[in-house]
Every structure is written in C-alpha cells, then in structure tokens.
Amino acid sequence: MSTFATPHPNTDVKRSLAGRYLLLLPLVLGLTCTAFYYYKAQPNDDEIGRVRMDKSNGRNEPHVNQKARDKAQQEYEKIRDEFQNWNRKPNKTPDDKKFIEKLRKQLERFRKKKDFNGENHSQKHKGN
Numbered sequence: 001m002s003t004f005a006t007p008h009p010n011t012d013v014k015r016s017l018a019g020r021y022l023l024l025l026p027l028v029l030g031l032t033c034t035a036f037y038y039y040k041a042q043p044n045d046d047e048i049g050r051v052r053m054d055k056s057n058g059r060n061e062p063h064v065n066q067k068a069r070d071k072a073q074q075e076y077e078k079i080r081d082e083f084q085n086w087n088r089k090p091n092k093t094p095d096d097k098k099f100i101e102k103l104r105k106q107l108e109r110f111r112k113k114k115d116f117n118g119e120n121h122s123q124k125h126k127g128n
Contacts, residue, residue: 064118072113079107 083103089096 064116069114069116072110076107076110076114079103079110083107 083100086096086100086103092100
C-alpha cells in the first residue's frame with residue numbers, strides 16, 4: 001500500500017477556478033462602477049443657461065450656410081408645386097413643354113443646393 005494519500009485529480013482545478021473568479025469579481029465590479037460614473041447624464045444646457053459650441057470632427061463635416069440651404073428648400077418646394085401643376089396639364093403646347101423643361105432644370109438645381117452639405121477635402125482613397 002501506498003503511504004501517500006492522493007487527492008481527487010479535479011480538486012486543484014476547482015480551487016484554481018474559484019480563485020480566478022474571486023479575483024475577477026472585484027475587477028468587474030470596479031469597471032462597472034467606473035463606467036456608471038464616467039457615463040453619467042450631463043446636465044441639460046438649457047438648465048445651466050449656456051450655449052454649447054460643438055466642435056467639428058473633421059474636414060468633411062457639413063459646413064454649408066444653413067440659411068442658404070433652408071432658402072433652397074423653400075424655393076424647391078415652391079417650384080416643385082408649380083412643376084407638378086404644369087406637368088398635369090393634359091394638352092401641352094410646345095411652349096408649355098419648354099417651360100416645363102425649364103422648371104425641371106430649376107428643380108434639379110435647387111435640389112442640389114438643398115442637399116449640398118459641403119466640399120469633401122479627402123477625395124483620395126486612404127489605405128491598401
């Protein structure tokens with residue numbers, strides 16, 4: 001007979017796993033508390049009474065005059081209504097067709113103006 005008492009082969013593995021879990025528990029709790037503290041809700045700017053000036057994230061950020069875009073939107077809607085009224089007309093003369101084509105070109109021009117949000121300064125593909 002052997003004088004050595006051999007423990008069950010899986011007891012060391014169970015102890016080491018339990019030890020690892022006990023070490024990970026405070027780490028996970030600490031990270032969770034840190035995340036809640038870091039991402040807490042910011043006070044509302046209206047309550048503070050200040051205007052927040054957000055910085056641009058890069059060169060390709062929208063940077064067109066917003067009033068010009070709004071004006072183009074209004075003109076687009078006005079011309080679109082007129083275009084639809086003229087285009088519904090059943091019997092069109094050649095002059096009517098020319099006028100409708102003129103309205104279509106204006107409509108396209110104002111659509112581009114209202115949708116334009118600035119030049120892209122980074123045209124070349126970056127990377128492989």
